[in-house]
Amino acid sequence: MEIKEAVIALSALAQESRLEVFRLLAKLGPEGLSAGQIAEKLRIPSATLSFHLKELSHAGLVVSHKEGRSVIYAINVQGMNCLMGFLTEDCCQGRPELCTPTRCDAASKKQTNKKKPSQKGADK
Template sequence: METKEAVTALAALAQETRLSVFRLLVQAGPEAMSVGSIGEKLKVPPATLSFHLKELSHAGLVASRQESRFIYYMADFAQMAALMTFLTQNCCQGMPQECLTVMEMALEGCCAPPQAKRRS
């Protein structure tokens, strides 16, 4: 990722509604959410939501697909990973192992595999 792309992505996320939309789509995972569902969940009017989704899309942080008359959005996890990589590229003065533990712990909360049921 180039600096200009990172600035565009960070600028898109530097707004409360867009950050809320992006976080909601990240929580949804690879399953897309309809524009209507996003609006209902966040209580954002359709015209306002459309504007914010356009900004996130322009920044490459979300992707969309149309099914019939509905539009579904999903987080672009590859772009999110590219942004995180850009931000931590030269972490800890060239000793990334110092940062890895912190990053791994943070990602476990997001992407932890489901717990297997214990048998009694």
């Protein structure tokens, strides 16, 4: 994956509804869902969902195929793996074992990002 492609994919995921759609489709795997089912599960208006699916497809993160009268949308596993590989390929100075994906909850993320208390006035 080239940097331009990564920027497009990351930009597509940098929107709450699109990220929700992507995560739902990732859970389901290659079977996917129809646009109507996605809209119902995520409570997204059809016209809005159509726009988001187009953006995710353009970014190479979602694929679609016709099944009868419905269009089924599914995660593009190869696209997701390419993005993950791009983000971690040179991780940690050649020590990829340090970059194993983990699920972070909001509390642990806040703990990691906390700033140290100011030492201003500590010498007084």
